[in-house]
Amino acid sequence: xxxxxxxxxxxxxVAASLLxxxxxxxxxxxxxxxIREGRTPSTEEQRRTxxxxxxxxxxxxxxxxxxxxxxxxxxxxxSAEIAGRVAGGVVMGGLVTGAISYLAGExxxxxxxxxxxxxxxxxxxxxxxxxxxxxLAWGLATGVPVIGITWVAGGVIHGDTPxxxxxxxxxxxxxxxxxxxxxxxxxxxxxxxxxxxxxVRRALARVEEGDIDVEVTVxxxxxxxxxxxxxxxxxxxxxxxxxxxDLFGRHVGEDVARQALEAGIGLGGEVREAAVVFIDVVGSxxxxxRVPPAEVVARLNGFFxxxxxxxxxxxxxxxxxxGDAALCVFGVPTPTSDPAGRALATARELARRLEAxxxxxxxxxxxxxxxxxxxxxxxxxxxxxxxxDPVNEAAxxxxxxxxxxxxxLASGRAVxxxxxDEAARWEIREEVRLRGRAEPTQVAAPxxxxxxxx
Numbered sequence: 001x002x003x004x005x006x007x008x009x010x011x012x013x014v015a016a017s018l019l020x021x022x023x024x025x026x027x028x029x030x031x032x033x034x035i036r037e038g039r040t041p042s043t044e045e046q047r048r049t050x051x052x053x054x055x056x057x058x059x060x061x062x063x064x065x066x067x068x069x070x071x072x073x074x075x076x077x078x079s080a081e082i083a084g085r086v087a088g089g090v091v092m093g094g095l096v097t098g099a100i101s102y103l104a105g106e107x108x109x110x111x112x113x114x115x116x117x118x119x120x121x122x123x124x125x126x127x128x129x130x131x132x133x134x135x136l137a138w139g140l141a142t143g144v145p146v147i148g149i150t151w152v153a154g155g156v157i158h159g160d161t162p163x164x165x166x167x168x169x170x171x172x173x174x175x176x177x178x179x180x181x182x183x184x185x186x187x188x189x190x191x192x193x194x195x196x197x198x199x200v201r202r203a204l205a206r207v208e209e210g211d212i213d214v215e216v217t218v219x220x221x222x223x224x225x226x227x228x229x230x231x232x233x234x235x236x237x238x239x240x241x242x243x244x245x246d247l248f249g250r251h252v253g254e255d256v257a258r259q260a261l262e263a264g265i266g267l268g269g270e271v272r273e274a275a276v277v278f279i280d281v282v283g284s285x286x287x288x289x290r291v292p293p294a295e296v297v298a299r300l301n302g303f304f305x306x307x308x309x310x311x312x313x314x315x316x317x318x319x320x321x322x323g324d325a326a327l328c329v330f331g332v333p334t335p336t337s338d339p340a341g342r343a344l345a346t347a348r349e350l351a352r353r354l355e356a357x358x359x360x361x362x363x364x365x366x367x368x369x370x371x372x373x374x375x376x377x378x379x380x381x382x383x384x385x386x387x388x389d390p391v392n393e394a395a396x397x398x399x400x401x402x403x404x405x406x407x408x409l410a411s412g413r414a415v416x417x418x419x420x421d422e423a424a425r426w427e428i429r430e431e432v433r434l435r436g437r438a439e440p441t442q443v444a445a446p447x448x449x450x451x452x453x454x
Contacts, residue, residue: 008074016063024059028052032112041116049116050221053106060101064094092147107192114219121218121229133189133222196224200231212238274331274386275343275368275414277316278394279307279350281324282361282402300324303360306353314346319385325398329386332373340368340414341422348425348446351408365397366410368417390414393441396434400443412442 031048034041041049048055072087199216206214212235218228281287281303288296304318307326311318316330316339328346331339347366354362371388393411401409415426427447431440 008070012067012070016067020059020063024056027055027059031055035112035115040118046116046120047122050113050122052112053102053109056105057098057102060098061094064090064097068094104188107188107195110219113221113225114217117218117221117225117229121225122221133192134186192220193224196220196228200228203231203235207235207238212242270372270374271370272332272335272373272386273339273369273417274329274371274373274390275316275339275366275417276371276386276390276394277311277328277330277343277347277350278365278367278391278398279326279328279362280395280398280402282363282407284324287360299360303354303358303362306358307350310350310353311346314342314349316342316346320383327386327391329373332371332386333384338419338422340366340417341419343368344410344414344418344422344426347408347410351406351446355406362407363398363400363402364408365394365399365401366408366414367391367394367397368411368414369393392436393434396437397441397443400432400434404445406446408446410444412444415444 031045031052034045034049068087068090071090072083075083075086196216196219203214203216214235215232216228218225218232220228281300287299291299304321304326307328308318311328314330315336316328319327319329328343330336330343330346336342343366347364351364354360367390369388369390371386371390373384373386375384376387390411397409397411401407410426412428415423415428418426425447426444428442428444431442433440
């Protein structure tokens with residue numbers, strides 16, 4: 001029997017080793033023409049590339065199937081039973097080889113799969129998924145040898161197979177094959193699933209640490225690949241949300257943005273105790289007439305940068321920029337201790353730093369009291385702001401401060417509402433009737449001011 005099968009087996013093995021690689025490469029190259037041409041694959045080219053491992057499996061199946069037919073026919077010389085068993089053994093070997101070669105090939109082609117998936121991830125899996133891979137690995141790498149053992153045992157029971165040492169060693173051999181090949185197949189299937197999942201897990205850990213500039217490579221055409229693509233879409237959404245949140249915060253202030261995100265938005269407001277600092281550039285009209293617009297903007301940007309730095313340093317926020325003026329608020333939307341004291345300290349430091357560091361001169365006015373804080377406008381377009389007498393009073397005091405040196409004044413009620421330590425740094429200079437107000441207003445200036453108010 002060996003004399004007949006040995007030479008044929010050797011010749012068939014040599015022929016298969018020459019034919020299979022060439023056949024596989026021809027299929028492989030035909031499906032990857034888009035890579036050689038350096039272009040994005042079409043939908044059909046992408047699908048064919050993602051299913052390349054299945055195509056390679058057909059090569060393996062065809063060669064092993066041909067071998068089963070060849071050796072089955074060859075052994076009909078002895079008997080139909082022997083021919084059937086030889087053919088069945090070849091088929092089982094082909095199934096095991098095909099399963100392992102598919103799993104290994106699918107893993108080896110991940111860089112190519114990743115390139116194909118850059119053109120877009122299909123809505124449905126294209127390759128066998130987790131369940132199919134696991135069942136494939138178990139069934140073909142473990143189930144087939146077990147079937148072989150059952151086949152031998154059945155032959156012994158029916159008397160077709162002799163009860164001798166050769167039969168016993170056959171069972172032992174098949175059992176060893178089941179253990180070794182089965183373990184290899186399961187490990188290959190597990191790695192094909194675990195590695196991309198592990199990559200997603202590592203990326204998730206980075207997201208948990210606050211790093212959202214992360215992305216995983218989509219290199220699987222099954223539902224595992226959909227998981228990778230889903231993670232990338234999630235992180236892209238987080239980046240977009242963070243960008244919008246950053247822009248939102250820059251436009252309305254971090255405190256207002258945080259309140260809107262946490263509590264929702266809606267028109268209306270509430271009465272709150274707050275302090276207001278109003279800052280207005282002196283001589284902005286003449287400046288715009290004699291200085292190029294680009295330079296005016298540059299000077300204003302430097303001016304407002306300094307304003308933001310000082311206001312934020314004292315726990316306030318800039319509610320709005322109004323051309324060459326700024327409205328700064330303390331105590332809303334986030335409650336703070338001593339809002340009036342913080343506003344007065346801001347005004348003193350701002351007056352000193354503007355005089356020393358800024359090319360622009362500005363009047364600074366401070367007031368405090370009850371305001372209505374909330375969203376004002378229409379449902380389609382609104383802004384968070386503060387409305388009330390302190391806002392109007394601060395604006396009028398600022399007009400008066402533009403005519404004084406240093407150019408900073410505060411209303412008496414702002415000083416009265418401040419902490420004792422900060423109030424001691426201010427003194428009431430006079431009472432004046434501000435434009436648009438019926439009652440006279442006490443006006444205070446910093447005690448370090450050497451020039452009395454007029």
